[in-house]
Amino acid sequence: MELGNSLPRQSAAPPPAAAAAGEGESHWEGLEETDEFRRLVRARWRFVAPATVFFLVYYFALPLSNGLFPNVMRTELIGHINLAYLFALSQFVMAWLLAFFYIRQAGRVFDPLAEKVRERASRGR
């Protein structure tokens, strides 16, 4: 990055004292390069990225299959309840389940890691 040339950059995580307030940006960069912060970001993306891809694919499968295979989607499974309606209904279940898993993961993994970074930040000041 250009930034690397324009600003002095600390490569390793600095001791908290070096990241004292008043040094401005190096304080934040220092925090960004701590082990806890990197673990937090990695843990979050490892959940959020695949979950986002999944729900987008699952959601757009509904209008796409309605448009591409209308006759298949009009197949009636229970009485006059058809595949299109049941697929639409399953989107609600999908959304609720993904939200539940995210919140569980956030409480178990993300929050403790974020707390550690916040502690380090307050010690650093």
Add this chain to the structure above:
Amino acid sequence: MSITLTLFLIVVGITLVITAWAARRTKTTVQFWAAGRTIKGWQNGLAIAGDYMSAASFLGIAGLIAFNGYDGFMYSVGWLVAYLTVLFLIAEPMRNTGKYTMADVLAYRMSPVPVRSAAAFSTVAVSAAYMMAQMIGAGSLIKILLPDLDKNLKPYFDWAIFGTKLDPSIALVGLMMMVYVIAGGMVATTWVQIVKAVLLMGGAIFLSLLVLFYFNFNILAFFNKIYSVKDSATKLPFTSPGILYPYGKATILGVDKALVENVSLGLALILGTAGLPHILMRFFTVPNAKAARSSVAWAMGLIGSFYIMTTFLGFGAAALIGKANICAQVVTGFKCAPGLKPNNNMSMPRLADFLGTYFFGTTGGEFLLAFIAAVAFATILAVVAGLTLAASSAFSHDFYVGVVRTQVFHGTVSEREQVLVARITAALVGLLSIWLAAKTGATANVAALVAGVAFVIAASANLPAILFTLFWKRFNTWGAVASLVGGTVVTIWLVAIGPGWTLPAVAHPAFPLQNVGIVAIPVGFVLAIVGTFVGDLVKADRLAEVKFHEIDVRAQTGVGAEASPVPA
């Protein structure tokens, strides 16, 4: 009709009392805009649900399903799944980095003057478009409650503004709402949202149960009846996709036009929510990120349950009344009064009238109609309040205080002056939306309007700016302004030259699609990226990249987040 009107006025009166009470407690800016940051997670969840479930959800979706069957249900699905975008990417980082408005987050990294101005522009555009639909919804209710009002008021409205004659019902109810909103603040709206969310859920559950009771709780019999309702143009049963946008009729670039419309609509529904200023503001009212997260969970539970019930409400109206008989005034046997045209926005109140009469006699019908109309009215009032706040805070906090007063005139601004500017903005946006509503016409479906304009602006202008500010290191002021202004302008332009929703339909529009998201949203993202590279080339904005490290840490962890006055 007197019972209906009396009960209606009582419910509306109660909401006004709550506002007056809350308005007296609104003293400081943090209270006015962020409710003191003391709202609990579940309360905020109810308030988000209240803010979100507008006339579009309560009147609009039921109307779309009642008139077009299955295709209307796509709105319900999309508007719930959209919350995953909010939950995964937006809610917590916004709470961690924001203060009062969306622009606060952008202004962290970018040069404040251009981004605050651009964000004020897109926020006012989203709010006005959203509010226009609410005004149409409120007008539809008044037309049912007071069928002669339009006729009686007509002499006073016999003049045009820029070639558009105002609709008397819409203008009257719109002005009343503006007075209400301008008196209150965010604390008031939070409580009104909560009360209204409870009323709305209660009303929907009650009507759904009555529909089921009509069919002796036999779901299969209910679906048999829906199946027997056939669309006159396509001959399809109402359970089938392809009535709102018929498949196999036309193509665009070799792809079925109906498919393109549905995917385009889906994009706006899924991505728009995460860019709605009045929903984003809700995350600044809670103490911390964890509360922001739990409020999304509460909201998703409520919103999802409501949207599943649109099955009974929308299909119920189609099966029991039929679209030909849904209009402002009915005569014996639930037939449209002579000379009136069907209006899909009236499906919910008409269903209430029908079920009440069927189960409890004529008085029961009047009573239930009044109750549902009052709930719908409270819904609209509360949403208009939230929207007005978003628009007026964007203008007064972001533009007037952040740009005009501090950058141009270099003065300090008293809170009184700030709130006064907010109120003037509120009045102007209200008048704009009343005019837009009259121009669009009272029979345009309110859900289609909200999804077709407000959600597309939110997704094409606001979402790229927010996402890239939070997650893209190279993003800069040029990119932010390009997407905020460009996304808004492109959306409005495409809708203006497209077929739109005004009836009768435009024959040969310059842009073929009603839902413009499939073009406008990618354009918004591309503008953000191209703008960023141009900004890089002219080396305009080195600070944005430096500041990224700060926003990155803050967004992810909540270090230095705006505190709540009481320990969470």
